[in-house]
Amino acid sequence: MDLWFNLTLVFVAGFITALATGLGAIPFFLVEEIGDRWNVGLWGFASGIMLAASLFGLIFEGLENGGSQPVPKLVAGLLTGVVLVVVSHRLLNDSDIDPQEYEEADFKKLVLILGILTVHSFPEGVAVGVSFAELGFEGVDGFTIAGQVVPLLAVFMTIAISIHNIPEGIAISIPLRAMGVSEWRMVGWAIFSSLPQPIGAVIAFSFVRVAQEFLPFGFGFAAGAMIYLVLTEFIPEALDQGADLAGGGRRELTAGIAAGVALMVPLAFI
Numbered sequence: 001m002d003l004w005f006n007l008t009l010v011f012v013a014g015f016i017t018a019l020a021t022g023l024g025a026i027p028f029f030l031v032e033e034i035g036d037r038w039n040v041g042l043w044g045f046a047s048g049i050m051l052a053a054s055l056f057g058l059i060f061e062g063l064e065n066g067g068s069q070p071v072p073k074l075v076a077g078l079l080t081g082v083v084l085v086v087v088s089h090r091l092l093n094d095s096d097i098d099p100q101e102y103e104e105a106d107f108k109k110l111v112l113i114l115g116i117l118t119v120h121s122f123p124e125g126v127a128v129g130v131s132f133a134e135l136g137f138e139g140v141d142g143f144t145i146a147g148q149v150v151p152l153l154a155v156f157m158t159i160a161i162s163i164h165n166i167p168e169g170i171a172i173s174i175p176l177r178a179m180g181v182s183e184w185r186m187v188g189w190a191i192f193s194s195l196p197q198p199i200g201a202v203i204a205f206s207f208v209r210v211a212q213e214f215l216p217f218g219f220g221f222a223a224g225a226m227i228y229l230v231l232t233e234f235i236p237e238a239l240d241q242g243a244d245l246a247g248g249g250r251r252e253l254t255a256g257i258a259a260g261v262a263l264m265v266p267l268a269f270i
Helices: 002-029 036-064 070-095 100-104 107-131 152-178 183-193 196-210 212-241 246-268
Strands: 142-145 148-151
Touching: 002 107, 002 148, 002 152, 002 183, 002 196, 036 070, 036 107, 036 152, 036 212, 036 246, 070 107, 070 212, 107 152, 107 196, 107 212, 142 152, 148 152, 152 183, 152 246, 196 212, 212 246
Parallel strands: none
Antiparallel strands: 142 148
C-alpha cells in the first residue's frame, strides 16, 4: 500500500510540474506577444531558481546523505548529469522537431515527438523524483500527507521545477501563436511537452529507494543536469531574446537570476 501511495504521490508531483508548463501560455490570453525584456527576465528568473535549487537543495542533500565519503559519488553523478544533457542536445539537434509539427503530426509523429521530449524533460523529472528519496522516513522534516512525511526538499524541488517550466511554456507558445493556434490549444501543447516529467520522477524515485547507497549519485545527477541546462540553454536563450535590448539584455538577465536565487534560498533553509 505504502509503495503505491508513494509512487502515486511522486507521479502527482511530477504531473504538477508538467501542468505548470501550461501557465506559460496564459499571458497570450491577455496580450498578443510578450516583450523581449520580460522574456529575458523570466529566463533569468528560471535560471536563478534552478541554480539555487541545485546548490542549496540537491548538492547539500547529496553531501548530507552520502555516508563517510559522499564526494566521489556526488561528483560522478554531476558528471553523468552533464553527459545526459549533452546527449539529449545532440538528439534534439539531429531530430529538428519544430513546434508547427505538433499541430500537423499524425499518431506516429506524435510518438516520435514525445520520445524526443522525454529526453529533453527527463532531467527535470529526475530532480523531482530524487528529492522524494526520503519520503515517509522517520525524523525527516516535512509535511504529513495521509500519514506519510513528505520531505521539505521534495516540496522545494516541485515548486522550483514548476516555476522553471513557465518560461519553457512561453517559448513553446510563441511560435504556436504565430501559427494562429488558439490559446487553449497552446496550453495543451505546452503541457504535452512536459508530460515525460512525471514518468522520469517515478523512475528516479524508484531507483534511489532501491539503491540507497547511490543516493548521493542521484542528487548529483539531477544537480549536474540542471546546472548544465542553465549554462547551455537558459542563459543563451535569454541573451538571444535580449540581443536587441540595451546592453544585450544582460541587466534584465542578472536581475532575473538574482530574483530567482533570492526566492529559493530562504525556502532551502526552512
